[in-house]
Amino acid sequence: MTFENGVITIQAFRGKLSHFNNNELVGGILYALMGILIVWLTTATLVITIRFFLQKVYTIPNPYVLSIKLGLLFFVIFSYWGGYMSVVNSHAVGGKMGSDGLPFLNWSNVFGDLRVSHFFGIHSLQVIPLFGFFISSKIHNPQTAKKFIWLFVIVYISFVVFTAVRALNFQPFLGN
8 A cells, every 4th residue: 555655646746647547658567566566455355354254253342343344345345346447447437537526536526436436445444343343332232233333334335336336327426
């Protein structure tokens, strides 16, 4: 992640694309290296996820364990969603990359943008376990806490999938 963030920063400083850069040799090489490292990181996270799922004993409350498992699982799924964007060589659906976008994030406000679901999906690694930690500390009945976690996860992942379906249907995150 340090390499990717470094490339993003350097390319921004240079006024060049960090992602989907096929216009210059250096940009293309940096983008390819980022991809290789991200695949390695995501695969390593998949291995950690599998090991965490197979672990028998935990020193934290079971509802919190459930939230970590689900956060890891959805992180891996939506990390590979980023890989899909690399394969199709675009995050734009129904328009050209670089069109009008939301302030700061630059997510398209004209057509579909796959980065939205990728962003919210990979951040399930933080959002879901944070919710699980909060619920585990407030609700001491494990079954009740797990129900709240499942409800939260269903709503959160439904939102993420909704943003993906919207993008695939050429619709922006906000608007239209």
